[in-house]
Amino acid sequence: MNLRNYDELLDKAYEKIPDNVKKSSRFEIPTVEIRIEAKNTYITNFNKIINTLNRDKKHFMGIFLKKAGTMGELRGQQLFLKGTYKEQVLNKLIEQYSKTYVLCRICNKPDTEIQREGKKLFLKCTACGAREEIKEK
Numbered sequence: 821m822n823l824r825n826y827d828e829l830l831d832k833a834y835e836k837i838p839d840n841v842k843k844s845s846r847f848e849i850p851t852v853e854i855r856i857e858a859k860n861t862y863i864t865n866f867n868k869i870i871n872t873l874n875r876d877k878k879h880f881m882g883i884f885l886k887k888a889g890t891m892g893e894l895r896g897q898q899l900f901l902k903g904t905y906k907e908q909v910l911n912k913l914i915e916q917y918s919k920t921y922v923l924c925r926i927c928n929k930p931d932t933e934i935q936r937e938g939k940k941l942f943l944k945c946t947a948c949g950a951r952e953e954i955k956e957k
């Protein structure tokens with residue numbers, strides 16, 4: 821078998837993968853949509869973001885608010901933050917959360933769950949089977 825044939829085979833194999841599988845292998849967190857009101861910030865698409873991250877809202881908020889250095893709470897479907905924040909700053913914080921608590925460090929897939937063992941947290945990946953201790957920064 822020459823290399824050209826091999827490439828063609830790979831292309832064919834890829835075409836056979838259903839579209840929904842191709843999509844789920846590309847993990848994209850929605851960027852924040854915000855509304856500033858009375859010098860406070862509302863993340864209006866918070867539900868969409870938390871659903872993509874597939875993590876517990878309380879866990880996310882605990883870390884996110886601490887990093888943002890503010891107080892906040894859920895207000896209906898929106899996340900309320902005391903103070904005004906720029907989109908880029910919030911996106912960055914969400915990205916950091918995702919790197920630490922969502923994406924597998926070995927295969928980089930988001931198919932993970934957080935496991936607690938005493939005081940330690942582990943990120944267990946259901947895609948590749950890796951289990952890595954979460955080092956909180």
Ligand SMILES: [Zn+2]
Pocket residue numbers: 924925926927928929945946947948949950
């Ligand atoms: Zn993995």
